[in-house]
Every structure is written in C-alpha cells, then in structure tokens.
Amino acid sequence: MPFQKIEAEKLSSSIVRQIELLILRGILRPGERLPSERELAERMGVSRPSLREAIASLQDRGLLATRAGAGIYVADVLNSAFSDALIQLFATHDEAVFDYISFRRDLEGMAAERATRLGSDTDLKVVDTIFRKMETAHTKRNPAEEAALDAEFHLAIIEASHNTVMLHMMRAMFQLLREGVFYNRQVMFKQRTTRDMLLDQHRTINDAIQARNGPAARAAVEAHMTYVENSLSDQQRAEHNELIAQQRLEHENDR
Incomplete structure (x- = not known):
C-alpha cells in the first residue's frame, strides 16, 4: 500500500x-x-x-x-531577474524601449481585466487610495512624487490580479524603469498638459476597475500605454530635430 x-x-x-x-x-x-x-x-x-x-x-x-x-x-532578488549585460543592452538600444511599452500594454491590460474579476474589495481600495494620492501630488509643481505614484498605481493593479509570476516579473521591470534603464519617466511629467492627460488616463483606468468593468479596464490601460508610446516617439523625434537644427546654426555661424 x-x-x-x-x-x-x-x-x-x-x-x-x-x-x-x-x-x-x-x-x-x-x-x-x-x-x-x-x-x-x-x-x-x-x-x-x-x-x-x-x-x-x-x-x-x-x-x-x-x-x-x-x-x-x-x-534584492529583483535585480537578478536580468543580467547586467542584458540591462546594458536595454539601456543603449531604442527598440527595447518600445518593446518594453508593448510588453506592458499586453500584460497590464490583462492584469487590469483580471483585477476586476479576482481582486477583493480591499485590493480595489488600495488601487483607489494610490490614485487619490496621485490627484494630490498632481497639484504640486515638482512632478517627482506623481511619477513615483504612477509606478505604485500600476503595480497595485498587478497585485490585485493575483498572479504571483506576473507580479514578480513586473516588479523587476518597474525597478529597471525607476533606474532610468528604459526612459526617464519624470520627463513625461514635466509638461503640464502631459501631466493632465496622464492623470485623466489613470482616472479612467481606476474608474473602470472600481466598477469591475473588465473590458473597459483593459481598453483604458491599452490606450494609456499607446499614449506613452506616442509621447516618447514624439520626444525622440523632437530631440533628433533639435540636434540637426543646432548643427545648421553652428554651420551658419561659421560661414
């Protein structure tokens, strides 16, 4: 037996x-x-x-x-999720930035939808509490606190989805984001118009989650990440154009 x-x-x-x-x-x-x-x-x-x-x-x-x-x-087990060599590759190649955003759009959209089904009332209250802190930080001139709360808000949604593998993977990814490996998040929060747009997008995400509307929550996250993608693309294009303009000005001054 x-x-x-x-x-x-x-x-x-x-x-x-x-x-x-x-x-x-x-x-x-x-x-x-x-x-x-x-x-x-x-x-x-x-x-x-x-x-x-x-x-x-x-x-x-x-x-x-x-x-x-x-x-x-x-x-600090998160830092071991990626090798130093791979982190360096992420930091020096622009395509990794947009792959990262695409990765987040897919996974966080799914996480938001899962949170509406699997998150407890307390989970959803945590998400809402962080958003309310974002609203308060939005009134301050220094965007640093709002930028930090942005990451907390997204991680709270992932926590509410109750998938431990996704949670640890995304925490590692957000740690790289905080360290500026992918892009400087605070740059996006410096312009008032952009800050207002981002807050409105987070409000839409939060409202859908609090209403436990899965499809709306997923759509709101995907729209938000598409906005981030387009904003970064515009920022890179503007920096490239400015470099060319400076070269033209320097050449004009030398003539």
Missing part, C-alpha cells in the same frame, strides 16, 4: 514556509527589513532557536540577507 507514516513537521520548516509565502505573494518586498529576532519570534509564537534555524535556511537559499549592524532584509 502507498501509505507512509506521517511525521511531525519541524517548527523551523513551518516558519520557512510562512516567510516564503509572504515573499512569493509580494507582501514582503525586496529590501524590506524584517522585525528584530525577538519581535518576530513573539509575533509568530515560536522559539528564537527555531527562528534562527529558519532564517539561516532562507539566507542559504538567497531569499533573506543580513546587513551588518542593520538586521535582516528580504534579499
């Missing part, structure tokens, strides 16, 4: 599995500091030796990392 004796699971294994799931589900994020050993042991209701054993196991597997004198952190 294919039955085996059931053995009691080690306490440290239960701790490992709980922390694993928190990382997998994106609740514990890369770079996030864990509570102190004593506090964490109290919260989980376990002994400190069992906790140490579990943490050591997670460190060996690269999920947790220790910083000297600063405690234990979730490892």
Whole structure:
C-alpha cells in the first residue's frame, strides 16, 4: 500500500514556509527589513532557536540577507531577474524601449481585466487610495512624487490580479524603469498638459476597475500605454530635430 507514516513537521520548516509565502505573494518586498529576532519570534509564537534555524535556511537559499549592524532584509532578488549585460543592452538600444511599452500594454491590460474579476474589495481600495494620492501630488509643481505614484498605481493593479509570476516579473521591470534603464519617466511629467492627460488616463483606468468593468479596464490601460508610446516617439523625434537644427546654426555661424 502507498501509505507512509506521517511525521511531525519541524517548527523551523513551518516558519520557512510562512516567510516564503509572504515573499512569493509580494507582501514582503525586496529590501524590506524584517522585525528584530525577538519581535518576530513573539509575533509568530515560536522559539528564537527555531527562528534562527529558519532564517539561516532562507539566507542559504538567497531569499533573506543580513546587513551588518542593520538586521535582516528580504534579499534584492529583483535585480537578478536580468543580467547586467542584458540591462546594458536595454539601456543603449531604442527598440527595447518600445518593446518594453508593448510588453506592458499586453500584460497590464490583462492584469487590469483580471483585477476586476479576482481582486477583493480591499485590493480595489488600495488601487483607489494610490490614485487619490496621485490627484494630490498632481497639484504640486515638482512632478517627482506623481511619477513615483504612477509606478505604485500600476503595480497595485498587478497585485490585485493575483498572479504571483506576473507580479514578480513586473516588479523587476518597474525597478529597471525607476533606474532610468528604459526612459526617464519624470520627463513625461514635466509638461503640464502631459501631466493632465496622464492623470485623466489613470482616472479612467481606476474608474473602470472600481466598477469591475473588465473590458473597459483593459481598453483604458491599452490606450494609456499607446499614449506613452506616442509621447516618447514624439520626444525622440523632437530631440533628433533639435540636434540637426543646432548643427545648421553652428554651420551658419561659421560661414
């Protein structure tokens, strides 16, 4: 018969599995500091030796990392999603920018539609809360906060879609975007007209998600990403034209 004796699971294994799931589900994020050993042991209701054993196991597997004198952190696993060589290729070839936008348009459209079906009321409240923060940041002259909230808004939608593979993949992609690998997001927010258009687009996305209208949410995301694509294309064309104009002016001054 294919039955085996059931053995009691080690306490440290239960701790490992709980922390694993928190990382997998994106609740514990890369770079996030864990509570102190004593506090964490109290919260989980376990002994400190069992906790140490579990943490050591997670460190060996690269999920947790220790910083000297600063405690234990979730490892920065996102940076390992792409090799340095590939990141350099992304940064130096324009076609990667537009492939990235196309990639986002397809996946985020799907994520928005999934969020309307699978997101809980709390998930949708998180999305709405971030959008309200965007509205407040929109009134400020410095666009940096609004640009940062833009990424949070899109990631909240992906979180609400409840697909862990998509979540971690898109977090890695957004990390590259924050680092300016694909393009400088803040440039798009510097012009008032563009900022107004972007906010209106995010409002349309949010309204569709809050109404749990899947097709409308997907269409709104796709329209938004098409606008971003066209804006970047126009920006690149303007920079190219300006370079030519400067060369003409320099040549005129030399005659």
